Amino acid sequence: MPRLPTLPDRYGRATTRLLQGAIVVILLFGVWVRNPSIVVNGVLALGVTFLPAMLERDYRISASPWLVAFITAAVFLHSLGMVGLYDGLWWFDHLTHTLSASIVAGVGYAAVKAIDEYSDAVRLTPRFLFVLVLTVTLALGVLWEVLEFSLRVLARALGMAPVLIQYGVEDTLADLLFDLVGGLVAALFGTGVYDEVAETFRERLEDYREQRFEALREGSREEAAGLVSLATVVRDTRQNAQLAWGLVVLLVGLVVVELLSGSALRGTFTAAVVVLAVLPPAVYRSSRVMLPWWLLVLVAVPGVVYEFAGPGPLSEFATHVAVAAVALVVAVELQLFTSVQMSPRFAVGFVVVTTMAAEGLWALVRWASDLWLGTSFLLGAGPELVVEEALMWGFVYSTAAGLLAGLAFEWGFRRRAARAPVPRERAGPGGSGGS
Numbered sequence: 001m002p003r004l005p006t007l008p009d010r011y012g013r014a015t016t017r018l019l020q021g022a023i024v025v026i027l028l029f030g031v032w033v034r035n036p037s038i039v040v041n042g043v044l045a046l047g048v049t050f051l052p053a054m055l056e057r058d059y060r061i062s063a064s065p066w067l068v069a070f071i072t073a074a075v076f077l078h079s080l081g082m083v084g085l086y087d088g089l090w091w092f093d094h095l096t097h098t099l100s101a102s103i104v105a106g107v108g109y110a111a112v113k114a115i116d117e118y119s120d121a122v123r124l125t126p127r128f129l130f131v132l133v134l135t136v137t138l139a140l141g142v143l144w145e146v147l148e149f150s151l152r153v154l155a156r157a158l159g160m161a162p163v164l165i166q167y168g169v170e171d172t173l174a175d176l177l178f179d180l181v182g183g184l185v186a187a188l189f190g191t192g193v194y195d196e197v198a199e200t201f202r203e204r205l206e207d208y209r210e211q212r213f214e215a216l217r218e219g220s221r222e223e224a225a226g227l228v229s230l231a232t233v234v235r236d237t238r239q240n241a242q243l244a245w246g247l248v249v250l251l252v253g254l255v256v257v258e259l260l261s262g263s264a265l266r267g268t269f270t271a272a273v274v275v276l277a278v279l280p281p282a283v284y285r286s287s288r289v290m291l292p293w294w295l296l297v298l299v300a301v302p303g304v305v306y307e308f309a310g311p312g313p314l315s316e317f318a319t320h321v322a323v324a325a326v327a328l329v330v331a332v333e334l335q336l337f338t339s340v341q342m343s344p345r346f347a348v349g350f351v352v353v354t355t356m357a358a359e360g361l362w363a364l365v366r367w368a369s370d371l372w373l374g375t376s377f378l379l380g381a382g383p384e385l386v387v388e389e390a391l392m393w394g395f396v397y398s399t400a401a402g403l404l405a406g407l408a409f410e411w412g413f414r415r416r417a418a419r420a421p422v423p424r425e426r427a428g429p430g431g432s433g434g435s
Contacts, residue, residue, distance in 0.1 A: 324352075
């Protein structure tokens with residue numbers, strides 16, 4: 001996204017007011033023709049246009065008037081699409097998704113950059129930040145598709161017309177593709193636009209940290225939780241090493257079984273996990289330095305379930321849990337072997353968005369393979385309605401698995417913090433803290 005025009009701020013504010021008035025006209029039109037989809041989307045769009053002012057008033061998070069105008073233009077175009085442009089112009093939906101995704105990517109960039117600058121426990125390289133912005137954008141695209149699907153299922157159950165409309169498998173996948181395009185444009189060209197937002201995010205985090213340290217008692221366990229390093233997930237104990245190596249042997253066996261049974265993709269995934277599992281002992285040249293055994297169990301369960309129960313909702317959900325576990329492994333090994341650092345809480349967020357984004361990316365890869373290579377990974381699995389339902393439930397499973405895994409990992413980090421030695425000297429607002 002190019003930099004916003006360097007015109008007087010009053011023009012930006014006037015543009016916002018003009019577009020808000022246009023959204024009100026669209027909303028009233030929806031009331032006149034008794035179309036609930038136009039009305040609901042108009043109300044939501046109008047609410048979004050007032051959100052920047054509310055954030056500045058209540059939380060002192062400011063954005064430039066031209067950035068607010070750009071956000072207002074994006075939701076105005078969406079409201080306009082509900083009047084008939086989505087049906088009449090094939091490219092209009094792609095345009096609105098690209099614009100919306102660029103905004104989401106920019107806000108995600110601002111939030112992540114603020115955390116990076118605020119927290120001593122988080123250090124992100126420019127390349128990792130670039131990938132993370134795309135990951136967050138794709139994850140939120142998947143979340144939007146889950147919302148649309150959930151509302152459709154609810155409307156069907158209540159015998160009502162859906163408020164948000166899905167137009168089929170290829171439309172959903174095209175939406176995700178243009179979400180990714182919008183994120184890419186923002187990550188490449190638009191990050192400078194959001195630096196002001198990132199700075200205000202950081203200032204609010206600093207304010208929160210000062211209030212938090214004033215409120216915490218001396219030796220608080222909550223304070224200790226911020227000092228637990230993500231690298232401590234890797235264990236150096238004999239008992240954990242024995243269990244972990246046993247699970248590595250099981251995973252190697254699963255690789256052989258999956259490859260022999262024709263499940264090349266599952267075998268490749270499991271083989272990649274084996275490589276990640278043996279990387280710490282190989283680098284540290286000690287067989288006792290291993291990932292925790294319970295993390296390897298989470299990765300091994302889907303293969304076992306698939307071999308005994310076959311394909312189905314249970315094995316699919318277990319696969320998404322395994323993806324979440326692998327995301328945590330990747331976060332830990334980035335901390336160990338690269339200059340990237342994450343606090344445990346930041347890593348939990350990374351696990352959630354990565355699990356969702358991975359399902360979205362996998363859907364796009366299968367779609368591209370079917371279109372260009374003539375495979376039948378996705379589109380050849382049955383009638384379009386069946387394929388669409390399966391695709392949507394895959395998104396639901398990935399979202400649920402990511403959230404549940406994130407909650408479980410957060411609980412585990414808190415338990416570890418509760419057993420950690422409580423610091424005698426408090427770090428103070430300028431010391432290290434988690435995010």
